[in-house]
Amino acid sequence: MVLLLLVLMLRLMTLLQVVISEAICAAQRLKAMNSELQNLRTENIQLRSDVAHLSTTYDQSAFVDEDEKVLFFTGLPTYQNLVLFTFLSPHLPVKSPDTFKQLMLTLMRLRLNVSTTFLSYAFNISIATASRIVTDVIDVMFIHMKPLIIWPEMEHLQKTMPMQFRKHFVKKCAVIIDCFEVFIERPSNLIARAETWSSYKHHNTVKFLIGITPQGTVSYISNAWGGRVSDKHLTENCGFLDNIVPGDLVLADRAFNIQATLGCRMAHVKIPAFTRGKSQLAPVDLETTRKIAHVRIHVERVIGSVRQKYLGGDITN
The missing domain is CATH 1.20.5 (Single alpha-helices involved in coiled-coils or other helix-helix interfaces)
Structure with a gap:
């Protein structure tokens, strides 16, 4: 027991x-x-704090009096230049994110050349939505901002003609033209691939004709053409010549051999003298070439400004 x-x-x-x-x-x-x-x-x-911070990072209030931030993200020099938003906002799609963020997303894509994947994370949206916003906003910008590029009357140009133009090219210079190319991905379509192949850049590109006034403002921009097209053909077929009136003077590079075409419109073109087959230029041709180069630098500066501000430097002239 x-x-x-x-x-x-x-x-x-x-x-x-x-x-x-x-x-x-x-x-x-x-x-x-x-x-x-x-x-x-x-x-x-x-995480809640981070999400809240991200949701306000690109709010309009976050850019007030932040000119350096505006310049970095958009390429526009000051917050006041973002009145562009008030001009375009009534025409932007009403959806999430709000219209200001749609504009910011698009300007960041153009300015910083970041991927839509990055933008989708930054704005807390899907990649497809980010891509669609960029396409929609660019369409709106093109439709409503293209009319802001105005071809001025010669009378207005003559009143404010810079002194170097008055000295070298009298007072009839209407426009300085040049072409620039933008690199693109190689198209899958064989015809498009051939039409966009630039033998000069050895890359698939689209090409634009740009024209600026002697005062330095953009007065003409063509639609995009395949990089294969020559500068001469583009100039003669993009609608640029419809702006030329008798007596106008056009300054251009050697690639623009359009004397006969402008002659039919009783206008003139000045291009640098050709050196092919010559040991050296005649003194008169040399002086003329120097004068043209001296004033054509303005169009190069405009293209350079576009290159520095937008598309991540992918613009080439």
Whole structure:
């Protein structure tokens, strides 16, 4: 009888030790779970803060009096230049994100040349939505900003003609023209691939004709053509000549051999003298070439400004 009681007591003690051990383990697990829960709460609070910060990073209020920030993200020099937003906002799609963020997203794409994947994370939207916003906003910008490029009357040009133009090219210079190319991805379509191949750049490109006034303002920009097209063909077929009136003078590079075409319109073109087959230029041709180069630098500066501000430097002239 006594032996049986001893055996029962031993078993009870063993069970008690097991229960105590399990209780200790359970307490440790509970403590670990409480610690993990606290960490998760802290992380959740931080994530909420980060999301809230991201949601306001590109709000319009975040750019007020932040000219350096505006310049970095958009290429526009000051916040006041973002009145562009008020001009375009009524025409932008009404959807998430708001219209200001749609404009910012597009300007960042043009200015910084970042991927739509990056923009999707930055604005907390899908990649497809980011890509669609860029396409939609660029269409709106083209439709509503293209009319802002105006071909001025010669009378207005003559009143403010810079002195170097008055000195070298009398007062009839209407426009300085040049072409520039923008690199694109190689098209999958074989015909498009051939039409956009630039033998000069050894890359697939689209080409534009740009014209500026002697005062340095853009007065003409053509639609995009395949990089294969010559400067001469582009100039004669893009609609540029519809702006030329009798007596106008056009300054251009050697690639623009359009004397006959402009002659039919009783206008003139000045291009640098050709050196092919000549050991050296005649003094008169050399002086004329210097004068043309001296004033054509303005169109190069305009193209260079576009290159520095937008499309990540992918613009080449």
